[in-house]
Amino acid sequence: MTAPQTTLTLPAPAKLNRMLHITGRRADGYHELQTLFQFLDHGDTLHFSLRDDGKIHLTPALPEVATEANLIVRAARMLQTDRGCRLGADIRLDKRLPMGGGLGGGSSNAATTLLALNHLWQLGLSQAQLAELGLSLGADVPVFVHGHAAWAEGIGERLTPVELDTPWFVVLHPGIAVATASVFNAPQLTRDTPHISMARALQGGAPAWRNDCQATVCERYPEVAKALDWLSGLAPTMLTGTGACLFARLTDERQADSILQRVGSDWHAFKAKGCNLSPLHAALGCHVTPAKGQAEHH
Numbered sequence: 001m002t003a004p005q006t007t008l009t010l011p012a013p014a015k016l017n018r019m020l021h022i023t024g025r026r027a028d029g030y031h032e033l034q035t036l037f038q039f040l041d042h043g044d045t046l047h048f049s050l051r052d053d054g055k056i057h058l059t060p061a062l063p064e065v066a067t068e069a070n071l072i073v074r075a076a077r078m079l080q081t082d083r084g085c086r087l088g089a090d091i092r093l094d095k096r097l098p099m100g101g102g103l104g105g106g107s108s109n110a111a112t113t114l115l116a117l118n119h120l121w122q123l124g125l126s127q128a129q130l131a132e133l134g135l136s137l138g139a140d141v142p143v144f145v146h147g148h149a150a151w152a153e154g155i156g157e158r159l160t161p162v163e164l165d166t167p168w169f170v171v172l173h174p175g176i177a178v179a180t181a182s183v184f185n186a187p188q189l190t191r192d193t194p195h196i197s198m199a200r201a202l203q204g205g206a207p208a209w210r211n212d213c214q215a216t217v218c219e220r221y222p223e224v225a226k227a228l229d230w231l232s233g234l235a236p237t238m239l240t241g242t243g244a245c246l247f248a249r250l251t252d253e254r255q256a257d258s259i260l261q262r263v264g265s266d267w268h269a270f271k272a273k274g275c276n277l278s279p280l281h282a283a284l285g286c287h288v289t290p291a292k293g294q295a296e297h298h
């Protein structure tokens with residue numbers, strides 16, 4: 001018999017919204033979206049180590065985020081409460097993703113924590129149960145829990161797995177943070193894009209895709225507009241989520257390297273490849289099951 005595992009190191013990858021339409025606003029103020037999520041082979045890393053005293057100890061602290069508000073700690077506590085679990089964990093975070101960048105780093109950290117602790121604490125929750133718990137932490141958590149590129153509807157929780165092209169990207173951070181709520185509260189935001197079917201969204205492919213938040217973010221944040229202008233001159237470029245990051249779709253890795261050499265010192269950029277299987281699930285050796293609700297929606 002093998003001893004139960006007590007440590008685990010796992011990735012928390014970034015996501016891109018390869019397209020994003022806003023189709024309406026719900027009574028509670030949240031916006032209805034249609035979006036294509038894809039993962040990148042670049043992100044944060046989390047190290048977990050089992051404790052038997054119930055404490056959740058996260059290091060290092062993130063600037064501007066109180067430890068109790070950190071989505072990693074909130075995800076761990078949520079699991080403890082939901083399952084009445086008396087175990088704890090030491091968690092170390094190697095943060096690489098910019099915060100408030102539209103790369104979903106916080107949601108990805110939360111999803112990795114849910115999967116890791118479900119495993120270390122031997123709780124036996126299904127991916128669907130973890131995704132449901134995670135949704136209350138952030139709209140993007142379920143796609144990170146399920147771990148496959150997806151067509152998403154609702155506020156991002158109704159997921160259908162898809163296979164997208166997997167190009168190299170350059171992701172450019174214009175050096176400022178965009179507050180998601182400020183974009184969704186903007187009066188001029190496009191909120192009435194007609195619903196389309198998933199098949200239609202996939203049909204046009206990348207050249208046809210757009211992000212309904214992009215115009216509003218560029219109006220409110222001139223630094224994003226400036227970065228978009230610059231990068232668009234080199235390759236087809238789009239905003240991810242509500243920004244601030246932009247991503248350029250490239251023909252190969254060499255083009256990514258040549259763009260990276262030209263990025264000025266005010267901006268931070270990295271190259272990454274799109275992945276349809278999340279690096280988290282690849283690391284866990286997970287067989288990814290279709291997201292719950294797939295049959296009802298398509």
Ligand SMILES: C[C@@](CO)(OP(=O)(O)O)[C@H](O)COP(=O)(O)OP(=O)(O)OC[C@H]1O[C@@H](n2ccc(N)nc2=O)[C@H](O)[C@@H]1O
Nearest residue numbers: 029030031102104138139140155156180181184241242243
């Ligand atoms: C729009 C996306 C696309 O991926 O943008 P990014 O955050 O990744 O840039 C996400 O769904 C964002 O998800 P997330 O960042 O978890 O948003 P939350 O923390 O739940 O919401 C922040 C605030 O944005 C507004 N909000 C968010 C999501 C949504 N579908 N409609 C909204 O109106 C709400 O005012 C909410 O209070």
Ligand SMILES: Nc1ncnc2c1ncn2[C@@H]1O[C@H](COP(=O)(O)OP(=O)(O)O)[C@@H](O)[C@H]1O
Nearest residue numbers: 070071072099100101102103104105106107109
């Ligand atoms: N572990 C975490 N990593 C990143 N951000 C976190 C974390 N915990 C809480 N947050 C908060 O969530 C906000 C959104 O973070 P993030 O998911 O990285 O950006 P976005 O939603 O724009 O993709 C941050 O600005 C920060 O205040």
